[in-house]
Amino acid sequence: MKTFMQKKEEVKRDWYVVDATGKTLGRLASEIAKILIGKHKPTYTPHVDGGDFVVVVNAEKIYASGKKLNQKIYYKHTGYFGHLKEKTLKDMLKEKPEEVIKIAVRGMLPKNKLRDKRMKRLKVYAGPNHPHAAQNPKPLEF
Template sequence: MEIFTPQTPMPRKEEVKREWYVVDAEGKVLGRLASEIAKRLRGKHRPDFAPHVDVGDFIVVVNAEKIRLTGKKWDQKIYWRHSGYMGGLKLRTARQMLEQKPEEILRLAVKRMLPKNRLGHKLLKKLKIYVGPEHPHQAQNPKPLEI
């Protein structure tokens, strides 16, 4: 006697149809925006989500310099990196990051919400962040995404 067990169809990367979305970051809170972007990049909003396949969409973020932080985070939030040498710790506050690399604040927030493996690195490449309202991805016809 044969027992039939229906299987859940798994998406293959060749079959996935990806969309392009444009997000205006003006006045949006950093963490709330980053978590929604990470969810869309990963593909968790889709019914055919699989944790081992890249099924997410492309996200274009404009006006990254107009992002908002709550409380005293502009002066108290510290971004640190290390050169690898003795005493090579480099510290920057969120305000300094905004002056030097405003798009890096959002990129780091999203990066830290993605998986820490090869799939996470591939997902991060689908995030395009720009300072100002202009972006070079008009040919992809991105749809506006309200977050």
């Protein structure tokens, strides 16, 4: 019996929509990462980018357990001496709720050459509306 290896020309991508309302950030990010990688498909091949598109709506309504809203800190460095910027999760959710989910999902993807390609298939929106209705995304429940 031969081992099946998927080719990049044979990849068929689906669209999924996820409602982040009330979902825990880390658990949501790990499930989204599985879909982006393609591990939910029987044709999964590690070196082929065979994942699907994921549209996340209501990113501003995620849930963070414990004291994470005030204690979880996101760091950003501008490149200049003394310019290390800090923001809490609470501030990030006010200003850029999309970035919170993108950073969490990016951290859960494998650190290889396929990561940037997979991240381009992740679409995150703060509110309930998204412009991808023409692709007929399937609702995805976790």
